[in-house]
Amino acid sequence: MKIGRLLYIFLFGAFVLALAIMGQAILLRQIQTDVEDAQERRHDSNTLARELHQSSDDLTRFARTYAVTGDKRYRDYFHQVLDIRNGAIVRPEGHEGVYWDLVVAGLLPEPSNETEGAVSLEERMRRAGITVEEFSKLKEAQNRSDRLVRREEVAMHAMEGKFDDGTGTFTREGPPDREMAMRILHDKTYHDEKAAIMEPIDTFLVMVNARTQQELEGLNRYASRVLAGIIATSIGLLGLIGVLVWVLHRRFLRPTATLLTTVGQIGDGDLDARTQIKGTDEVGTLAGAIDSMSARLKSALAEVHERAEEAQQQAKELATERDHSEKLLHNILPVLIAERLKDGETNIAETFPEVTVLFADIVGFTRLAEKIGAREIVTMLNDVFGRFDDLAVKHDLEKIKTIGDCYMVVGGVPTRSATHCQQMARFALDALASFEDYAASFPYPLQIRMGMHTGTVVAGIVGTQKFAYDLWGDVVNVAARYESTAMPNRIHVSEAVRVRLDDDFELEDAGEIELKGKGKMHSWFLTGVANDMGTIIPLKNQRQS
Numbered sequence: 001m002k003i004g005r006l007l008y009i010f011l012f013g014a015f016v017l018a019l020a021i022m023g024q025a026i027l028l029r030q031i032q033t034d035v036e037d038a039q040e041r042r043h044d045s046n047t048l049a050r051e052l053h054q055s056s057d058d059l060t061r062f063a064r065t066y067a068v069t070g071d072k073r074y075r076d077y078f079h080q081v082l083d084i085r086n087g088a089i090v091r092p093e094g095h096e097g098v099y100w101d102l103v104v105a106g107l108l109p110e111p112s113n114e115t116e117g118a119v120s121l122e123e124r125m126r127r128a129g130i131t132v133e134e135f136s137k138l139k140e141a142q143n144r145s146d147r148l149v150r151r152e153e154v155a156m157h158a159m160e161g162k163f164d165d166g167t168g169t170f171t172r173e174g175p176p177d178r179e180m181a182m183r184i185l186h187d188k189t190y191h192d193e194k195a196a197i198m199e200p201i202d203t204f205l206v207m208v209n210a211r212t213q214q215e216l217e218g219l220n221r222y223a224s225r226v227l228a229g230i231i232a233t234s235i236g237l238l239g240l241i242g243v244l245v246w247v248l249h250r251r252f253l254r255p256t257a258t259l260l261t262t263v264g265q266i267g268d269g270d271l272d273a274r275t276q277i278k279g280t281d282e283v284g285t286l287a288g289a290i291d292s293m294s295a296r297l298k299s300a301l302a303e304v305h306e307r308a309e310e311a312q313q314q315a316k317e318l319a320t321e322r323d324h325s326e327k328l329l330h331n332i333l334p335v336l337i338a339e340r341l342k343d344g345e346t347n348i349a350e351t352f353p354e355v356t357v358l359f360a361d362i363v364g365f366t367r368l369a370e371k372i373g374a375r376e377i378v379t380m381l382n383d384v385f386g387r388f389d390d391l392a393v394k395h396d397l398e399k400i401k402t403i404g405d406c407y408m409v410v411g412g413v414p415t416r417s418a419t420h421c422q423q424m425a426r427f428a429l430d431a432l433a434s435f436e437d438y439a440a441s442f443p444y445p446l447q448i449r450m451g452m453h454t455g456t457v458v459a460g461i462v463g464t465q466k467f468a469y470d471l472w473g474d475v476v477n478v479a480a481r482y483e484s485t486a487m488p489n490r491i492h493v494s495e496a497v498r499v500r501l502d503d504d505f506e507l508e509d510a511g512e513i514e515l516k517g518k519g520k521m522h523s524w525f526l527t528g529v530a531n532d533m534g535t536i537i538p539l540k541n542q543r544q545s
Contacts, residue, residue: 063152067181087120137204155181349460355412359483363447365405421500451483491526
């Protein structure tokens, strides 16, 4: 075997083994990071469960203590626990564990009424990275705790001589009834509801621990295999290096010294230098090439300089064309998808289990187009959809396409987002307000219908000559049908959307509608963003009383 081929084999083998070791080391580090992340997620999840449990116990303790002592401090503590849990006031430092014991003892100050930066326990649950099933268990426990709070509030109002008037408010007055308060806070129903709070918390902890344990076991098995691969590859690399050193010492050391000397002379400008090495192997061939090179180098230098100038000019032109092509591609496709196409991907298709799709359609567009000219109708569509495009960027949504007077936008694609439904809701409200503002100055009546639905889609690139990024799935069809059955200038949303927006937005019951291929489905109108200040002000007034 020729020396060159043998050397290439050695170098290629060493390179492959080194790359394998590097790749396995990166995998091992990633596994370690995954283990740490899994443990941290478990810790955060357990902390949330303990905090929910602790807040329920604190509420019970303060309600009962107030019923026994009548000391209004405990009533205020009760409301402060609720405010912290609901995100009405900022969660104080060291809130975990024995915080309230130290506050009651006067060893720590009471929580401030600071609201800026407050985060509710439910929002922290969403950010914890738990599964939908696990979140539902914590949410179920919190809902049960909130129902128990209602009983505790009835008891505390009884201590103040205020009773439910049948409408859920405490306007009926009478003598304070400590016995009623004590009975409510200690009867069997109270204890049953208290125990019911703990059941989903316990189920949540079991689910989190089981999921984390399964993740850790899989990662440990994977790490063991990777580590064994690193050891085996390292042994192979060391053996290959030993053989390579022996070959280099035997067949390259002395001829290389002569070659280096001659090359050094040529590098210093002595183009008449020669190696004087003869032979038929690679070293001899290399020596002959060096001798020939020195003879041709003078004539080549001038040509190289000329071509270098041409290459620089071509490089500038190529860079200009590349920038132009990238701008065009980013106008057609999402940036992430465009970058993946540039990296060589061809069949781009992904499943997104949680996205929100919105369709908007101008009412009576065909009749309007008959009344005004083509230029005016295009100008109107460009103005309206231009506003929508700006709002899509503002709310981090992706415009998919426009078909005539129909505008389609999606949240959670291609960048996945846990708040895609809330983002789309804010977009829809802003878009409707912007459209109505535009319609007020338009010479003809303008109305729009909007429909929203949440679910799973497949998204990807279609076409080979003209690329298009599109969505497929039942959620697209359902969203379109909610739009087609919407009332003018209303945002028509599905039950799935209502579930995700109920805590943060105001919705109006639209009753059941008949959807083609789906039968009767419940629907809602999105009307605005929820305002929580009404629940905060009464609590502050109570604390001041």
